[in-house]
Structures are given as C-alpha cells and as structure tokens.
Amino acid sequence: MRITRCAAALAVFGLALAGCSSEAGNQAADSAKNTAAVNTATKFDEGTTMAKLSEAGKVTIGTKFDQPGFGLLNPQKVPEGFDVEIAKIIAGQLGIKPENITWTETVSANRESFIQDGKVDFVVATYTINDERKKLVDFAGPYYEAGQDIMVAKGNPEGIKGPDDLAGKNVCSVEGSTPAETIRTKYPQAKLTLFDVYSKCADALSNGQVQAVTTDNVILTGLVAGAPDKFELVNNPFTKEPYGIGLKKGDQKFRDFINDVLQKSFDDGAWAEAWDRTAGKITGTEAPEPPTIDRY
Ligand code: GLU
Numbered sequence: 656m657r658i659t660r661c662a663a664a665l666a667v668f669g670l671a672l673a674g675c676s677s678e679a680g681n682q683a684a685d686s687a688k689n690t691a692a693v694n695t696a697t698k699f700d701e702g703t704t705m706a707k708l709s710e711a712g713k714v715t716i717g718t719k720f721d722q723p724g725f726g727l728l729n730p731q732k733v734p735e736g737f738d739v740e741i742a743k744i745i746a747g748q749l750g751i752k753p754e755n756i757t758w759t760e761t762v763s764a765n766r767e768s769f770i771q772d773g774k775v776d777f778v779v780a781t782y783t784i785n786d787e788r789k790k791l792v793d794f795a796g797p798y799y800e801a802g803q804d805i806m807v808a809k810g811n812p813e814g815i816k817g818p819d820d821l822a823g824k825n826v827c828s829v830e831g832s833t834p835a836e837t838i839r840t841k842y843p844q845a846k847l848t849l850f851d852v853y854s855k856c857a858d859a860l861s862n863g864q865v866q867a868v869t870t871d872n873v874i875l876t877g878l879v880a881g882a883p884d885k886f887e888l889v890n891n892p893f894t895k896e897p898y899g900i901g902l903k904k905g906d907q908k909f910r911d912f913i914n915d916v917l918q919k920s921f922d923d924g925a926w927a928e929a930w931d932r933t934a935g936k937i938t939g940t941e942a943p944e945p946p947t948i949d950r951y
Contacts, residue, residue, distance in 0.1 A: 691743040697750040704909040709750045716742045717761030717775035721854040723877030724937035725781050734758050740929035742779040748916045762851045764831025767791040770901050777902045783833045784899035794899030795913035797946045801871035802892025803834045809887050813866050817891045821845035825865040827856035834870040861885055871896050880937045914948050921945035
C-alpha cells in the first residue's frame with residue numbers, strides 16, 4: 656500500500672517532491688546529518704508515559720504520508736518533513752533514536768481514534784488544536800500556525816480569490832479535517848467533494864473533477880511545489896490553524912513533557928533548523944517566530 660502511495664505521489668507531484676526522487680534523497684541525507692539529539696541520560700517518574708516509552712526504547716508515532724514538507728514517504732518508505740522532525744525531537748528527548756520510531760499513517764479522520772485506541776503514542780500530523788477535538792484527545796503545542804487557503808488550476812481560470820468565490824464550485828477537501836468543516840458550516844454554497852487524503856484532491860483538480868482544493872496553506876504549498884505548472888495558491892488565508900501534538904486525553908504529565916521539549920526546541924534553534932531543512936525548502940521562507948505554547 657505504501658508503494659502504491661509512492662507511485663500515486665509520483666503521478667501527482669512529479670518526480671521532484673514525490674518522495675521517490677533524488678531531491679527527496681537529498682532531504683534524507685540532510686535529515687541524517689542533522690538528526691535530532693538523543694538524550695541518553697533520561698530520568699522519568701515511574702508509571703509515566705515517558706518512563707514507559709523510554710524503557711521500551713521505542714515509540715509509535717502517527718503522521719501524514721502524502722504531504723510534501725510536513726510528512727511524505729521517501730524512497731526508503733520512511734516519512735520526512737517538518738512534522739516528522741518535530742516528532743524526532745520529542746522521541747530524542749525520550750532517549751529514542753529515529754530508527755526505533757514506528758511511523759503509522761494517520762489520515763485526518765482517524766487521528767482521534769488512533770490516539771484513543773492506543774494505535775499510536777502520539778500524533779504529529781498538521782493537526783489543528785480545537786475545542787471539539789479536545790473533548791476526545793489532548794494537545795501539546797502549538798508548534799506552528801497555518802491558515803486555510805485555496806489551491807486552483809494554474810492561471811486561476813475561475814477567478815477564485817477567496818472562500819466566497821467557492822459558491823457553486825466543486826471544491827475538494829478531506830474528511831475529518833477542519834477546512835472541510837469550515838466550508839460545510841461557513842460556505843455552504845460550495846459543493847464539497849471529500850477524500851481521505853489531500854493527494855487525491857490534487858488528482859481531482861488536475862483532472863477537472865473539482866475547481867478548487869482547500870486546506871492549510873502549507874499543505875497546498877507542498878502540492879503546488881510538486882506541480883507548479885498545474886496548480887497555484889490563491890494565497891489569501893482565512894482561518895487560523897494552530898498545529899498541536901495529539902496525545903491521550905488526561906495524560907497531563909506527558910503533555911507537560913512535550914510542551915517543555917517544544918519550548919526548548921524553540922529556544923535552542925532545533926525547531927528553526929528543522930523548519931529550514933523541510934517545510935522551509937518548499938515554502939522558500941525562513942522559519943517564522945515560533946508560536947506561544949498553550950498550556951491550557
Ligand atoms: N490542520 C487541519 C486539520 O487538522 C487540516 C490539515 C489536515 O487535515 O491534516 O484538520
């Protein structure tokens with residue numbers, strides 16, 4: 656299935672950003688050079704999730720597999736991107752090396768249930784923190800703030816400048832995502848087509864099945880970068896999407912730990928370095944100011 660996804664990514668994004676190419680290989684080499692620090696002197700209170708994971712020496716992390724710049728499978732079928740680097744920083748502070756991480760694909764709609772069912776220990780997957788989701792899981796972070804935007808065919812033949820222009824248009828997003836919910840509730844005139852992953856929306860835009868794709872600007876930027884002669888970004892963000900690390904509801908100590916690790920990475924430059932060698936390469940932008948952690 657992973658191989659198929661890689662082949663699908665090739666078809667959609669072209670070679671350069673498909674995670675099946677020499678460019679992605681270079682990214683792999685880069686990440687290998689800059690591997691997140693692994694803390695070999697960890698000490699955690701007995702019974703905590705941190706103690707359990709660090710004693711086991713391994714962790715299962717949910718991320719995306721088809722989002723260039725944040726989480727995209729490379730030719731070795733290992734995901735790469737900013738989310739993946741953030742996850743490695745957290746694992747490293749649990750004393751766990753990247754090779755001892757099991758990566759599980761979490762799509763937008765199954766993140767809460769994978770956390771609740773213990774299929775993953777935590778999720779780093781362009782995952783917006785919101786009150787609805789907080790009823791089911793907890794969030795550390797935010798570690799980045801994106802905004803919902805729109806991707807259209809190159810040349811913007813429909814003249815779409817913002818969400819109000821989506822009325823009457825076929826618009827693609829992903830089940831269980833906040834952008835889909837925003838369209839459904841605030842722009843009900845748009846005709847929504849939903850898939851499980853965004854690469855399928857990119858396909859639908861290239862074959863004319865939809866006139867627009869909507870989700871977070873940074874995800875769309877990754878899709879545009881893979882096919883710049885096919886797609887363009889409207890570049891008019893209309894929501895705030897603070898990205899958090901999803902974990903089991905009520906695990907306050909684990910949440911505090913992850914928040915501390917994130918804060919340290921903001922302060923010591925590891926976060927900015929992770930940005931520069933992943934998402935920053937695609938957006939062409941320097942690392943922004945890190946957001947303020949919300950210890951709700
Ligand atoms: N950040 C949004 C969300 O969590 C959109 C991206 C995604 O679907 O992963 O729903």
